[in-house]
Amino acid sequence: MIGRVPNWIVWVVGIIACIWVIPIIGIVVTSVRPPADVTLGWWRLDNIRFTLDAWMRVWDEYPLANAFWTTLWITLIGTGATMLLTPAAAYAFHFLKFPFRRTILVIIINAFVLPVQVVVIPLFQLWRDTGLIDNILAVLIPYVGLSFAWSIFLVKNFMEDFPKELIEAGKIDGCGPLATFWFVVLPNSLSAIFAVGILQFLWCWNSLLLPMLYLRTTIPLPVLLTRVSGTYDLNWDLRSVAAIVTTIVPLFVFLIFQRQFAAGSQTRTGAKE
Amino acid sequence: MATVTLNNVSKSYGTLEVIDNLNLQVEDGTFTVFVGPSGCGKSTLLRMIAGLEPITKGDLVIDGRRVNEADPIERGVAMVFQNYALYPHMTVEQNIGFSLRMAGLEKSDIDARVAIAAQTLQIEPLLKRKPAQLSGGQRQRVAIGRAIVRDPEVFLFDEPLSNLDAELRVSMRVEIAKLHNKLGSTMIYVTHDQTEAMTLADKIVVMRDGKIEQSGSPDDLYDNPDNLFVAGFIGSPRMNFLRADLTATGPRLVAGPTLSMAGLPSQGEVLVGVRPEHFLLGGGDASVAVKVDVVENLGGTRYLYGATISGENVVVEVRDRPGIKAGDTVHVGIDPVRSMIFRATGERLRQGH
Numbered sequence: 253m254i255g256r257v258p259n260w261i262v263w264v265v266g267i268i269a270c271i272w273v274i275p276i277i278g279i280v281v282t283s284v285r286p287p288a289d290v291t292l293g294w295w296r297l298d299n300i301r302f303t304l305d306a307w308m309r310v311w312d313e314y315p316l317a318n319a320f321w322t323t324l325w326i327t328l329i330g331t332g333a334t335m336l337l338t339p340a341a342a343y344a345f346h347f348l349k350f351p352f353r354r355t356i357l358v359i360i361i362n363a364f365v366l367p368v369q370v371v372v373i374p375l376f377q378l379w380r381d382t383g384l385i386d387n388i389l390a391v392l393i394p395y396v397g398l399s400f401a402w403s404i405f406l407v408k409n410f411m412e413d414f415p416k417e418l419i420e421a422g423k424i425d426g427c428g429p430l431a432t433f434w435f436v437v438l439p440n441s442l443s444a445i446f447a448v449g450i451l452q453f454l455w456c457w458n459s460l461l462l463p464m465l466y467l468r469t470t471i472p473l474p475v476l477l478t479r480v481s482g483t484y485d486l487n488w489d490l491r492s493v494a495a496i497v498t499t500i501v502p503l504f505v506f507l508i509f510q511r512q513f514a515a516g517s518q519t520r521t522g523a524k525e
Numbered sequence: 526m527a528t529v530t531l532n533n534v535s536k537s538y539g540t541l542e543v544i545d546n547l548n549l550q551v552e553d554g555t556f557t558v559f560v561g562p563s564g565c566g567k568s569t570l571l572r573m574i575a576g577l578e579p580i581t582k583g584d585l586v587i588d589g590r591r592v593n594e595a596d597p598i599e600r601g602v603a604m605v606f607q608n609y610a611l612y613p614h615m616t617v618e619q620n621i622g623f624s625l626r627m628a629g630l631e632k633s634d635i636d637a638r639v640a641i642a643a644q645t646l647q648i649e650p651l652l653k654r655k656p657a658q659l660s661g662g663q664r665q666r667v668a669i670g671r672a673i674v675r676d677p678e679v680f681l682f683d684e685p686l687s688n689l690d691a692e693l694r695v696s697m698r699v700e701i702a703k704l705h706n707k708l709g710s711t712m713i714y715v716t717h718d719q720t721e722a723m724t725l726a727d728k729i730v731v732m733r734d735g736k737i738e739q740s741g742s743p744d745d746l747y748d749n750p751d752n753l754f755v756a757g758f759i760g761s762p763r764m765n766f767l768r769a770d771l772t773a774t775g776p777r778l779v780a781g782p783t784l785s786m787a788g789l790p791s792q793g794e795v796l797v798g799v800r801p802e803h804f805l806l807g808g809g810d811a812s813v814a815v816k817v818d819v820v821e822n823l824g825g826t827r828y829l830y831g832a833t834i835s836g837e838n839v840v841v842e843v844r845d846r847p848g849i850k851a852g853d854t855v856h857v858g859i860d861p862v863r864s865m866i867f868r869a870t871g872e873r874l875r876q877g878h
Contacts, residue, residue, distance in 0.1 A: 417610035420577050425624035425671070426598035435623070439614040 283307065283492035290488065306489035313490070314480055316473075316497060323472035324501070326388050326463075327456040330395040334403055334452045335445050341400065342407035343433050347419055357408075363401035368394070368461060379466055390466035395456050403448045410444035411437075450509050454502050473498040527588035527601065527678035527711055528553045529574060534583035536569055536735075543569050544735045546583070551679075551713060551728075556705050558714045560722040560758070561732035568683055570732070571715045575604050575681050588678055598628075601678035605685045609668040611656040618643075618652040621670045642674040645707070662693045669701075673708065682714040686721065698724055719759050723747070731755050753871040756798050762828060762840040765804075766796040766867070767813070767859075776866060780833040782811035784861040788876035795874065798865040801828065801842040809858015815839050816854050829855065 282294045283306055289299045310316055344350070345357050375394060376385075384390040418440065422432040438445075460474040467475065473494070480487065480494045529551040536544035544566045551557045559567040572578040574585060576597035584591050592600045603624075611620050619626075621642055622635040630638075643649045646666045656664055665685060672680055682701070686694045702725055705712050716722055722729050723743045730740040731754070739751045743759075750756035756764050769776035771793045775786035778797060805812075817831040829841040829849060841857055849855055866874040 415608070415610065417606045417608055418612060421604075421606060421610035421612070421671075423577065424575060424597045424602070424604045426596075426627040431627060435627075436612060440612075 279492045279495050282488050283496060285489070287486055287489050291486065306493050310480070310490045310493045314476055314494070315471075316476065316494065319471055319473045319476040320497060322388075322470045323457060323474075323498075326391060326395075326472055327453055329388075330392050330399075330456040331449055331453045333392070333396045334399045335449045337396065338400065338403040338407050338448055339438060339441050339445050340433060341404050342411055343437050344429075345404065346408050346411045346414075347432075347437075348429055357404075360400055361405050363398065364405070366401075368398060371398075372461065372465060375462075376465060385466055386468040386470070388467070388470065391459070391462045394462055395452075395459065399448075399452050399455065403452065406448055407441065407444045410441060414440070446509060450505065453505055457502050458498075528586075529679055529711065529713065530584075530586040531570075531574075532584040532586065534570075534573065534580055534585060536566070536573060536578065536581045542735060544573070547735070547737060549730065549737065549740070551711060554709050554711055555727040556702075556712045556714065556725055557728045557730060558716060558722040558726035559730045559732055560716055560719055561738075562758075563717055565732040566735040567715045567717075567732050571604075571681050571683055571713060574600075574679070574713065575602050576600050577604075598624075602681055603672035603675050603677035603679075604681040604683065605665075605668045605672050607684040607687050609656070609664045609688075611664060611667055611671075613656055615655070616652065617648065617654055617656070617659070617667050617670075620656065620667055621674050624671065624675050638674050639670075642670045645673060645704070646670050661689050662697060665689065665697060666700075669704070673704070678711065680708075680710055680712040682712065684716055685714075686716070686718075694721075701725060720761055723759065729759070731758055750865070750873065752873055753796065753798075753867040756865060756867065756873075760800060762801050762842075764798045764800050764865075765837070765839045766798050767833065767837050767839075768835065769795050769797045769866075771795055775861065778811070778813065778859075779835040780813045780837065781835075782813065782859075784811050784859060784864060786861045786864075786866070786876060789866060789874055794869055796867045796869065797859070798867060799859055799863070801840045803860060803863040804841045805858035805860060806841070806843060806847065807856055807858070809860060811861070812856045812858045813839075814854055814856055815841065817849060817851055820849060820851055831855075 278294045282290055284302050284304065285294065286301055286303050286305065289301060290296065341360075345353060371394065375390075379385050379387075379390045414437070418436055419432055422436040427435060457472075458474060459472070460478070463472050464475045464478065471479075477491070477494045477498055481491045529549075531547055531549040534544060534547045534549075535542065547570070559570060561567050569578060573580050574587075576592075576595065580593050585593050587600055587602070597604075612623065615623065618639055622639045625635045625638060639652070640649075643652055646669060648663065648666050648670060651659060651663055651667070656667065659667065665688075668685070685701070686697055689697060698721060701714075705725075714721075714725060726743055728740060729743055729746050731738045731746065733754055738758075739746060739755045741749075746755060746759045750759060753766075757766070768779040769784075770779070771777075771790055772783060773791045775784045775789065776795055776797055777783040784797065813833050815829070815831040815833055817829045819830040821828040821830065825844075827843045827846070827849075829843060830838070831841070832838050839857075841855070843849070868874060
């Protein structure tokens with residue numbers, strides 16, 4: 253039948269998916285078995301016992317709940333700021349005329365080639381001098397700033413297809429640049445903005461380097477995860493729990509928003525295509 | 526309602542001159558149509574009036590006020606776009622009321638005015654729908670609704686019917702004409718379709734290469750074109766042009782006969798323009814043999830497509846049913862009174878000048 257996927261593709265994809273899931277199963281199993289039983293591998297079946305001991309202990313021994321809230325807070329602010337500022341910047345670069353537009357855009361997009369590691373030390377000096385060490389701004393500013401390179405690029409590319417007539421109709425209807433952005437461009441760029449939002453969410457949530465260097469007391473989950481695994485004892489069970497807690501939110505975000513993620517451009521002017 | 530005056534208006538992109546020193550007066554309450562081939566600058570001119578394109582030189586005066594630098598909203602213009610440009614995320618109601626919302630009107634006022642506009646255009650049942658759920662004709666009505674709800678001084682239409690199918694185009698054309706009669710507003714309409722121009726306009730402005738070739742009432746332009754371009758552009762099927770040489774008694778057609786016309790220069794190559802309906806089938810003093818290639822039967826009228834012995838393509842309109850078939854040779858008479866003489870450079874030669 254035309255358009256029907258051949259069976260072997262389904263099988264190959266299925267097998268690859270299973271292989272991908274194995275580590276997750278491993279983590280979950282490790283978290284609920286006593287460490288002594290899994291030293292030779294979580295798949296060993298010679299001594300099957302289950303315990304929630306690790307799940308209880310990790311909350312007591314490490315500030316997991318605090319770290320969870322810190323991560324959530326930082327990620328939400330970082331993502332929200334990017335989702336609002338990126339389309340505004342892309343709109344300005346694409347539809348408005350101002351001096352040095354091209355140059356500024358090239359500079360911003362060029363930040364793409366700059367790895368985070370390169371800016372770590374200068375930023376550290378800057379935060380130290382401005383007293384922002386251990387302030388969440390120390391990570392939020394680079395989170396949002398560094399995201400502009402790829403996010404503006406992505407949203408601006410999306411706007412290449414944005415119908416110019418809608419902007420003009422907005423102008424005729426009495427919108428200034430800000431009103432046009434808010435009432436016309438933003439509601440019709442949601443798919444691109446959500447794509448940026450999801451990527452930024454995952455990036456913020458999983459970010460390790462910057463918070464490890466700039467934060468001391470309020471630390472997010474990935475940093476805590478390194479502390480959990482940084483001790484000398486065999487605590488694979490605790491690490492597993494911390495890893496599950498760390499990954500569970502991005503997993504749900506992806507499951508919930510995957511539709512938005514895949515959605516194409518919804519922008520139609522109303523003309524027959 | 527307002528007059529729109531363009532004084533020495535020019536538009537250039539860098540060194541490229543798109544509109545060249547153009548003067549035009551659009552009278553209050555008239556329906557003016559800009560017509561011309563694509564790239565002639567008619568849409569640019571409309572967009573300059575709308576405030577979407579800056580004016581390089583000259584003055585745009587609406588209702589006695591120079592508005593070169595004014596925003597569209599301050600100019601009091603409303604525009605209907607070729608592809609409608611409805612906001613996809615808003616319902617029809619929100620689309621129509623958007624400009625009022627931007628103007629800061631109360632919700633109740635907006636609703637009332639949207640209702641009146643919807644009633645005028647008979648789109649009340651569609652108010653809660655999104656543009657994606659509408660047909661092309663309905664979308665066009667909504668786009669017009671968005672313009673009329675503001676009660677603008679000047680309506681601007683940028684090829685509004687181009688995206689509709691032929692039948693809908695005819696009925697929307699009639700509706701736009703009715704709307705103009707009802708509102709009595711100044712309307713400026715851009716099209717490349719001379720039929721739309723002829724049927725809608727109080728005044729047609731024929732443009733080419735950023736210049737006005739001629740402007741006037743549809744009948745003026747049809748009966749009395751100033752040049753070859755306007756003669757060829759206005760009228761469908763277009764005017765026939767037969768090559769001729771001027772003699773002392775009148776132009777002698779390459780295809781044979783001489784038309785007796787006085788008051789013309791006595792030498793030079795010219796084109797004799799004859800509209801398809803002005804040929805006299807099988808008669809007249811000066812008659813030309815036309816070999817018919819195709820007969821197009823429209824029911825009431827027929828068009829004979831053929832060529833003269835000197836190779837010029839000719840279209841002849843026939844009213845009755847003379848039983849002419851493809852392959853026949855017919856003799857058509859040319860009435861000197863209804864013929865127009867043009868120089869090869871395009872300018873018209875009038876008798877007595």
